[in-house]
Amino acid sequence: MAQIRLKNVSKRWNKFVGVDNFNLDIADQEFLVLLGPSGCGKTTTMRMIAGLEEITEGEIWIGERMVNKLEPKDRDISMVFQSYGLYPNMTVYENIRFPLKVRRIPQDQHHERVMKAAAMVELEPFLERRPAALSGGQRQRVALARAIVREPNAFLMDEPLSNLDAKLRVSTRAQIKNLHHALKTTTIYVTHDQIEAMTLADRVVVMNKGLVQQVGTPMEIYDRPANTFVASFIGSPAMNLVSGSIENGVFTSDGIRIEGLPHRASGAVTLGFRAEDANLAEANGQIEAPIYTVELLGEATMLSMRVAGELVSIKVGKDYRAEIGDLARIAIPASACHIFDQSTGARIEA
Amino acid sequence: MSEAMAHKRPALLNTFIYDFIVLWVILAAVPFLWTVWGSFKVEADFFSRESWWNAIFGTATMRETGAAFTGDGYYGAWITRDFWKAAFNTIIVTICVTTISLTLGTLGGYALARSGKNYAFWILIAALVFRAMPHITLVSGYLLPFFQLNIWGVLPTSIIVLVAINQPFTLWMLHSFFLSIPKDLDESAMVDGCTRFQAFRLVIMPVMWPGVVTTGLFSFLLGYNDFAVTAMLLSAENQTMVPKISSFLGSIQETGNVMFAVAAVVSATVPLFILVLFFQRQIVSGLTAGAVKG
Amino acid sequence: MPNKTFFAFILPSLIAMVLFIALPIVSVVVQSLYVSHEQIMVEVENCQPFGGCSTELRVDTAATAALREEQPLGRFNGLGTYVNRAHLATTELGVILSSERSIGEKWAQILNLPFYKALIFTLVYCFVVTPLAMALGFTIALAVNALPKVTKGPIIFFSLLPMIITPLIGSLILYWMLSPNGILGATIQHIFNDPTLSLRASPALTWGALLTYGVWTNAPFSFVVFYAGLQTVPGDTLESAMIDGASRWERIRYVIIPHLAPLATFVALVQLMDNFRVFEPIVGFSAEANATSLSWLIYNDLTGDSQQFGSAGATSVLTILGVVILLSPVLVRTWREFKHKAV
Incomplete structure (x- = not known):
């Protein structure tokens, strides 16, 4: 078990910048999620920690050791790959045992440790099968068992759930969370799925184009997104973003007017609000526009309408019914609004 | 699209397809069957001036030997003219060429498949150019240095040369087989505690056997079928089968000699028949391995 | 993969290729610039009892052997070997082209120059055999694909x-089947009703036989590759073409052939490379009187009583240039793609 520290870490291929000046301290026992769209540098960052990718600049420390020059095998970490990386010629038992064997851990411990790891992920009935004879979820669990069979400094997981179907993803997610609770090993988890990030993480690092956008707990990132990228990436549906101008705490744009906003901002800004923070207005709403489409979700109804050229989504009660083209009046409380600088996208604090 | 649609195909087209295939199979197979059959006759039958029916019924063979079939050609080639020695040399050469090629090729092909650096790309392009070099042009570069170093004429020299000539092809083929093995596998192994070489040996090679077998077949064929290198670099007593057959032709005037050559040719064809019989699937997959991707 | 690991893995293979492919190419270039030493002559006074004395020139065998032993490459000849009659034959070519003869006669004379004779056959072999073999292979692939599974x-x-x-x-x-006493050779004589018609006597028959052999031996490769390609033709596209009303031929023309086009490029490249070094058939068919190839010329220089390394070297260098020209479209394309990727 150990803390992991990244100091000014960068990765470049010729002119292409994969990761730019990444700084982070990961505490012992923390569950850290690297979140971002594909190509944002999150997997590269993890692979540099694992030693599978050379570091162009900066330092990576695991515990008390600077590991830049160490081979993957000498970093004492274990990793779960997106496509699991199971050894097809070995049985499940041999797969789980492999790290013990190549690390020359005394033979007499092998059986006990393999059985313990297999029990933790409920694999006992399948130990004599080969990976080809397993379902996707079972293969996933073999990869997990292989990672936990020795007690490494840290677990690295690279989109481990992305090859599973939706239902299995939910149950395996819970299993990973439970394993972390039981083992308390520092874990770095890469995903592009914001729900996985929200549910699993102690802290989330949101990345885009090689740059860290925001570091914080899931609630911080949800409640106070640092910029428009984070705002539009977190939450389902994504935060509505409308460009307009603000003067003396009044935001106006085509089809929208909100009063009572903080006075600090002025000029051209982007206003953000979440679908679930808006509601139907009794009389005069902040938005008055014709309905573009109505979607029934079951627990709620989702309206969308065009405001200042953008489609915005509004979550209303599940019994609401209207036709496409009807006029809707929407109330948006000023306290639920986020204001971002229009040119940089950065959040403007109240 | 084959069976389901067969009944919809016009009868005329069907007839044409079947006739065409029968014709092709005859073209492909009959020369071999004819020569195998003829190798058990005497020269006057196989090269009959009167009628080629003689070759089928063995008229002259009956007259000369008293039976419709004779093994004289084989006896002459294998015993009188020491073809067994050439066959033995061929075995040594092909086994050595195949094993050494595969050893060097798997290591190199693996590195090329996993590197991703620019120089790996250029090595592959250089290998492509090397692959296109006519072997005899290279041989003309070997002779003088080999005379000087006094290593001309012996089997090891030919083996090393064949291995080297074979490398570009072996590297390309194994490289594409290695590319089809997911990178996750060696990376898992390295995180689990292997060095790069251990990952290659313990994790990658066990799943690489189909590719190795296929590539090995082609290495074998190159060593077995070669004429340019072995004819020029081996002394008369060290000759392998193919140059030996060619030297039978040199003394073609002697009676019976042609039948020695025919018997030797058939003998040298048999291993290839067996090879195709057992490894048809691998040969087909090997031919298409580079192609389907490229 | 770190550079060090990469080179540790590839070094044995790289050494083999450098020593036995790259260096021989250099060696061939050097050899081509030299010719073997002339014989050393000595003046010997020859006195006979009644005829008085006369001097004559004789070969000093010992000295010649010693010199050849000492400098095995021979003496420097610059590009002399390249332009002599056995190679590019610049002088002879100039004379032929400037002469007042008809084009047909000029052509016949050029064909008498050994290098051009070989070059022309090699090119004809390459560019006749490759497309024909590919067409035959493709047809076989289509036909086999239409057969029931068990026969495949x-x-x-x-x-x-x-x-x-x-x-x-x-x-x-x-060759044996085509010899005058073989089954095919005798049949051909019978068909043309010409008892003297044979491979040895007829250049046309020799060329025909060699080209037929080429197609026969090359077609299976195209067949196998195209057959594998046919298995990957997208069923959806084929079915939508059928629904759109495409005939059998139109489906081949507009769906299957475009799908196989990249494969065809690959097959053409490989077969051109292989056919350019055509060599064994010339030996097998004993065809050298009527058809030779570049590879055969080199072989011929290297065998026989006196090995002509200089001459073999020059032909080899010219052959290698031919290979590079043949490959140049591929190399240029690869280079462009590489530059494109890097930027």
Whole structure:
């Protein structure tokens, strides 16, 4: 078990910048999620920690050791790959045992440790099968068992759930969370799925184009997104973003007017609000526009309408019914609004 | 699209397809069957001036030997003219060429498949150019240095040369087989505690056997079928089968000699028949391995 | 993969290729610039009892051997070997082209120059055999694909034989059948009603036989590759073409052929490379009187009583240039793609 520290870490291929000046301290026992769209540098960052990718600049420390020059095998970490990386010629038992064997851990411990790891992920009935004879979820669990069979400094997981179907993803997610609770090993988890990030993480690092956008707990990132990228990436549906101008705490744009906003901002800004923070207005709403489409979700109804050229989504009660083209009046409380600088996208604090 | 649609195909087209295939199979197979059959006759039958029916019924063979079939050609080639020695040399050469090629090729092909650096790309392009070099042009570069170093004429020299000539092809083929093995596998192994070489040996090679077998077949064929290198670099007593057959032709005037050559040719064809019989699937997959991707 | 690991893995293979492919190319270039030493002559006074004395020139065998031993490469000759009659034959070519003869006669004379004779046959072989073999292979692939499953295996087995066979042996087998006493040779004489018609006597027949052999031995490769390609033709596209009303031929023309086009480029490249070094059939068919190839010229220089390394070297260098020209479209394309990727 150990803390992991990244100091000014960068990765470049010729002119292409994969990761730019990444700084982070990961505490012992923390569950850290690297979140971002594909190509944002999150997997590269993890692979540099694992030693599978050379570091162009900066330092990576695991515990008390600077590991830049160490081979993957000498970093004492274990990793779960997106496509699991199971050894097809070995049985499940041999797969789980492999790290013990190549690390020359005394033979007499092998059986006990393999059985313990297999029990933790409920694999006992399948130990004599080969990976080809397993379902996707079972293969996933073999990869997990292989990672936990020795007690490494840290677990690295690279989109481990992305090859599973939706239902299995939910149950395996819970299993990973439970394993972390039981083992308390520092874990770095890469995903592009914001729900996985929200549910699993102690802290989330949101990345885009090689740059860290925001570091914080899931609630911080949800409640106070640092910029428009984070705002539009977190939450389902994504935060509505409308460009307009603000003067003396009044935001106006085509089809929208909100009063009572903080006075600090002025000029051209982007206003953000979440679908679930808006509601139907009794009389005069902040938005008055014709309905573009109505979607029934079951627990709620989702309206969308065009405001200042953008489609915005509004979550209303599940019994609401209207036709496409009807006029809707929407109330948006000023306290639920986020204001971002229009040119940089950065959040403007109240 | 084959069976389901067969009944919809016009009868005329069907007839044409079947006739065409029968014709092709005859073209492909009959020369071999004819020569195998003829190798058990005497020269006057196989090269009959009167009628080629003689070759089928063995008229002259009956007259000369008293039976419709004779093994004289084989006896002459294998015993009188020491073809067994050439066959033995061929075995040594092909086994050595195949094993050494595969050893060097798997290591190199693996590195090329996993590197991703620019120089790996250029090595592959250089290998492509090397692959296109006519072997005899290279041989003309070997002779003088080999005379000087006094290593001309012996089997090891030919083996090393064949291995080297074979490398570009072996590297390309194994490289594409290695590319089809997911990178996750060696990376898992390295995180689990292997060095790069251990990952290659313990994790990658066990799943690489189909590719190795296929590539090995082609290495074998190159060593077995070669004429340019072995004819020029081996002394008369060290000759392998193919140059030996060619030297039978040199003394073609002697009676019976042609039948020695025919018997030797058939003998040298048999291993290839067996090879195709057992490894048809691998040969087909090997031919298409580079192609389907490229 | 770190550079160090990469080179540790690839070094043995790289050394083999540098020592036995790259260096020989250099060696060939050097050799081509030299010719063997002339014999050393000495003046010997020859006195006879009644005829008085006369001096004559004689070969000093010992000194010649010593010199050749000392400098095995021979003496420097610059590009002399390249332009002599046996190679580019610049002088002879100039005379022929400036002469007042008809084009046909000029052509015949050029064909008498050994290098051009070989070059022309090599090119004809390359560019006739490759497309014909590909067309035949494609047709076989289409036909086999239409057959019931059980028959496919045996047909593929027989189809592989002409390709897998040792080239020298394959050409010998056909040569024997085509010899005047062989089954095909006798039949051909019978058909043309000409008892003197034979491979030895007829250049046209020799060329025909060699080209036929080429197609026979090359077609299976195209067949196998195209057959594999046919298995990957997208069923959806084929079915939507059928629904759109495409005929059988139109489906081949607009769906299957475009799908196989990248494969065809690959096959053409490989077969051109292989056919450019055509060599064994010339030996197998004993065709040198009527048809030779560049590879055969080199072989001919290297065998025989006096090995002409200079001459073989020059032909080799010219052959290698030919290979590079043949490959240049591929190399240029690869280079462009590489530059494109890097930027």
